[in-house]
Amino acid sequence: MSDDVRTVRAGRRTVEVHRADKVLFPGDRDGDGRVKEYTKGDLVEYYRSAAPLMLPHLRGRPLMLERHPDGLDGPRFMQKNTPENYPEWISRVEVPKEGGTVCHTVCDDSATLLYLADQASLTLHRWLSRVGRLDRPDRMVFDLDPAGDDFPAVRAAAVLLGELLDELELPSGLMTTGSRGLHVVVPLNGRHDFDEVREFARDVADTLAEAHPDRLTTAARKKERGDRLYLDVGRNAYAQTAVAPLTVRARPGAPVATPITWDQLDDPDLSARRWTIADAVEQARTDPWAGIMSRGRALGPARRRLDALRTS
Numbered sequence: 001m002s003d004d005v006r007t008v009r010a011g012r013r014t015v016e017v018h019r020a021d022k023v024l025f026p027g028d029r030d031g032d033g034r035v036k037e038y039t040k041g042d043l044v045e046y047y048r049s050a051a052p053l054m055l056p057h058l059r060g061r062p063l064m065l066e067r068h069p070d071g072l073d074g075p076r077f078m079q080k081n082t083p084e085n086y087p088e089w090i091s092r093v094e095v096p097k098e099g100g101t102v103c104h105t106v107c108d109d110s111a112t113l114l115y116l117a118d119q120a121s122l123t124l125h126r127w128l129s130r131v132g133r134l135d136r137p138d139r140m141v142f143d144l145d146p147a148g149d150d151f152p153a154v155r156a157a158a159v160l161l162g163e164l165l166d167e168l169e170l171p172s173g174l175m176t177t178g179s180r181g182l183h184v185v186v187p188l189n190g191r192h193d194f195d196e197v198r199e200f201a202r203d204v205a206d207t208l209a210e211a212h213p214d215r216l217t218t219a220a221r222k223k224e225r226g227d228r229l230y231l232d233v234g235r236n237a238y239a240q241t242a243v244a245p246l247t248v249r250a251r252p253g254a255p256v257a258t259p260i261t262w263d264q265l266d267d268p269d270l271s272a273r274r275w276t277i278a279d280a281v282e283q284a285r286t287d288p289w290a291g292i293m294s295r296g297r298a299l300g301p302a303r304r305r306l307d308a309l310r311t312s
Contacts, residue, residue: 004018004019004020004021005017005018006020006041008044008048008114010048010051010109010110010111010113010114011109011110011111012111013089013109013111015111015114015115015118016118017040017041017044017114017117017118018040018118019040020039020040020041020044021039021040021041022039022040022071023037023038023039023071024038024039024040024042024043024068024071024072024120024122024254025037025038025042025071025072025252025253025254026071026072026073026252035252035253036253036254036276036278038254038277040117040118040120042254042277043117043120043122043248043254043277044114044117044118046117046248046254046256046277046280046281047113047114047116047117047248048110048113048114049281050246050280050281050284051110051113051114052110053246053281053284053285054113054244054245054246054247054284055107055108055109055110055113056293057126057244057245057246057293058106058107058108058113058124058126058244059106059107059108059130060106060108060130060131060132061106061107061126061127061128061129061130061131062093062095062104062105062106062126062127062131062134063104063105063106063107063124063125063126063127063241063244064078064079064080064104064125064241065077065078065079065080065105065116065119065121065123065124065125066078066079066121066122066123066124066125066250067079067119067120067121067122068120068122068250069119069120070120071120072250072251072252076250079121080102080104081102081103081104082103082104082105086105086115087115089111089112090105090106090112090115091105091106091107091108091112092104092105092106093106093131093134095134095239097239104127106131107124122248122249122250123243123247123248123249123250124243124244124247125241125242125243125244125247126241126242126243126244127239127240127241128140128141128235128236128240128241128242129190129194129238130190133190134238135193135194135238136190136191136192136193136194137188137190137192137194137197137236138187138188138189138190138296139185139186139187139188139242140185140186140188140197140200140201140236141183141184141185141186141201141233141235141236141242142161142183142184142186142201142204142205142231142232142233143177143181143183143230143231143232143233143234143235143242144157144158144161144181144182144183144184144229144230144231144232145180145181145229145230145231145232146180146181146229146230147225147226147227147228147229147230148227149180150227150229151180151270151271151272153215153229154180154181154182154229154272155182155265155270156215157208157215157216157229157231158174158182158184158265159265160208160211160212160216161184161204161208161231162174162184162262164204164207164208165184165186165204167305167309168204168302168305168306169297169301169302169305170186170297170302171186171187171292171295171297172184172185172186172292173185173186173187173259173288173289173292173293174259174260174261174262174264174265174288175245175257175258175259175260176255176256176257176258176260176270176271176272176273176274176275177243177249177257177272178243178247178248178249178251178255178256178257178258178272178273178275179249179251179255179272179273180272181272182272183242183243183257185293186297187292187293187294187295187296187297188296188297188298188299189296189297189298190296191298192298192299194236194237194238196299197236197299198233198234198236198237200299200302200303200306201233201236202218202233203306203310204233204306205218205231205233206218207306207309207310208231209231214228215228215229216228216229216231217229217230217231218230218231218233220234243257244257245257245258245259245284246258246259246280246281246284248277249273251273253273253276254276254277254278255272255273255274255275255276256275256276256277256280258274258275258280258283258284259283259284259288259289260283260288261286261288264288
């Protein structure tokens, strides 16, 4: 075996890691000082340790892979189709599209996760529905997207959205995106189609934006948003994706999309890039979403409460 190939055990399988010393995240300087350099070996080791906590959020879901074979400084590939040379033991799902099909990779085990890391798949973008019920999402996502790198605006918007979801009696989990904002994730029972879910999410976002028009917007065009935070519900659509919990983001320092508790919003040190591959697993082990994602709800009662609010 070549000196630049090593093996990693993952469950019943052994995965080869090629060029483990290759730097994927170059060290750099930002406003806070030195940013640590990370290699492909570091990425593999992170996903190995994160796998038990991450796989429940991945199993059965088609993925879009964000690959950076030459690291952050090289080209980026957004991969939907599973290459023919991927091992046969990796799960796949054939999804219809206009004019044909797409064979998405599905990450059902730790060996697949490590194989994808070896392919320099830095970020895993997952569907909000699962194989067998691809048209029925069991997650609804609100993406709080600031006009700039303005986390105080994100924090304020999250508080408002959380209060409204509580009023609608919908459980929700909060997650840093590892980029600029936060995701608010609502578990669903999988009985509504994407059109119904997206319409409900849009009405929730519109309700907030109408109540706070100087701070929040649902305008899809950037030029119409000004400096307001964008309440993005566009991920709630068939074949759309959202970054998976505990996935690494393609940014200096290898930040991670990390679940948090609602109480952690009060932490003055909180930011969208608060956790990296150095400490995200430690945060995730506190089980910030304890019991939330297993309580998928129907939207009917929440729809009635929302309609009553909008007409009162």
